Each structure stands twice: as structure tokens, then as C-alpha cells.
Amino acid sequence: MNDQNPPRGYQHQPPPYQQPYQQPYYAHPPPPQPPRLSLHHRLQWWYNITRPWAIVVPAITLIMDVWWFAAGRLCGYTDSVMDECFWVLWLSLPLAVVSLVWNLAATISTRRIMHQRPGFAPGLQFGGQALVACGASVCLGLLARHFAMYMDAWWSSSLEGAMIALISIITFFNWVLTAFAAYEWAMERRARDEEMYVL
Numbered sequence: 001m002n003d004q005n006p007p008r009g010y011q012h013q014p015p016p017y018q019q020p021y022q023q024p025y026y027a028h029p030p031p032p033q034p035p036r037l038s039l040h041h042r043l044q045w046w047y048n049i050t051r052p053w054a055i056v057v058p059a060i061t062l063i064m065d066v067w068w069f070a071a072g073r074l075c076g077y078t079d080s081v082m083d084e085c086f087w088v089l090w091l092s093l094p095l096a097v098v099s100l101v102w103n104l105a106a107t108i109s110t111r112r113i114m115h116q117r118p119g120f121a122p123g124l125q126f127g128g129q130a131l132v133a134c135g136a137s138v139c140l141g142l143l144a145r146h147f148a149m150y151m152d153a154w155w156s157s158s159l160e161g162a163m164i165a166l167i168s169i170i171t172f173f174n175w176v177l178t179a180f181a182a183y184e185w186a187m188e189r190r191a192r193d194e195e196m197y198v199l
Contacts, residue, residue: 047180051107054173058100061166065093073159087146088163091139099170102132103177122185129181133174140167 068074068089075085106129109119120128147160 043180043183046176050173050176050180051103051110054103054170054177055100055107057166057169057173058096058103061092061096061163061170062100064163064166065089065096068159084146088143088160091143091146092163092167095136095139095167095170099132099136099174102128103174106177122181122188126178126181126185129174129178133171133178136167136171136174140164140171143167 065088074088075083079085106120106125109125113119143160143164147164
């Protein structure tokens with residue numbers, strides 16, 4: 001018969017203490033990215049339509065400027081770059097480039113924020129979009145004034161009128177996006193104020 005008692009001199013050893021698992025402590029944890037404020041479904045529908053066209057129309061304007069300049073349709077090849085017929089190019093080409101680059105950057109930033117990655121702050125988004133819209137309005141006004149004063153020129157009736165139409169569309173889309181950016185900025189500030197009030 002086996003003896004169930006431990007042998008003499010045996011000391012019972014308690015099981016080793018296992019410390020419960022604790023998450024590692026980071027001295028400087030990365031700040032959480034705030035979620036993007038969702039728009040109303042109707043506003044979101046208009047936003048999804050406006051944003052691509054704000055990129056497509058400046059790209060079309062840029063292509064038309066390069067084509068008209070290369071083909072000599074704006075001015076003759078011997079005309080000075082300071083000639084009045086080049087007003088169409090100098091007022092539309094920089095606007096097309098700036099609007100295209102900014103709206104591409106804003107679109108990429110919006111997609112990054114939707115995937116919880118850093119992007120443009122709402123205040124920066126509103127400020128940049130408002131500057132582009134104001135610049136487009138100035139270019140549109142100057143080109144329309146030039147068209148009204150020199151519309152008797154042979155190139156004014158078709159080319160400058162078509163460019164005014166394109167710049168009008170660019171201006172409209174940029175102001176619509178400015179309104180969206182202002183709305184998101186206001187909502188973001190309201191949410192921040194509510195969080196500070198709760199704390």
C-alpha cells in the first residue's frame with residue numbers, strides 16, 4: 001500500500017505567483033485621430049458630385065489652354081506675350097493649375113481621414129478652399145471685363161467666351177466646396193466645445 005503522506009523533511013512549495021497581464025505602457029502614445037464628421041445624406045450626395053467635377057473641369061481648362069497656345073489660336077506666333085489676346089491664358093492657366101492641385105490634395109486628405117489617417121484640419125481645409133474660390137472669382141471678373149471691352153476682336157467671340165464658361169464652372173464648384181468645408185469646420189468646433197463642456 002502506497003503511503004499518501006509526504007516524506008519527512010519535505011516542505012510544500014506554493015505555486016509561483018503569476019502577475020496578471022498588463023498592457024505595455026507607452027510614454028508618448030499617439031493621439032487618436034478624430035473621426036470625420038458625417039454630412040447629411042443629401043449634402044453628402046452633392047459633395048460626392050461636386051468633388052470630382054472640381055478636379056475634372058480645371059484639368060479640361062488646363063488642356064484647352066495648352067492646346068490653344070500651342071496651336072496659335074489665342075494669338076499669332078509673332079505676338080508679344082504681353083498682348084491683350086494672352087489675357088485668356090494668363091487669367092485661366094494659373095487658376096486651373098492651382099484649383100487642380102488643391103482639389104486633388106483635398107480629395108486625398110479626405111480619403112486619408114476616412115481611413116483614420118492624418119489629413120488636413122477642418123480650418124485649413126476651409127481656408128485653402130476659400131482662397132481658391134476667391135481667386136477664381138477675381139479671375140472670372142477680370143476675364144469677363146476684358147471680354148466686354150474687347151469683344152470685337154476676332155478671337156473673343158468663341159475662345160474667350162468658352163473660357164469664361166469654364167472659369168464660371170470652376171468658381172461655382174469651389175464656392176460650393178467652400179460651403180461644405182465651412183459646415184464641417186463649424187460642426188467640428190461644436191463637437192470640440194461639447195467635449196470640453198462634458199469634461
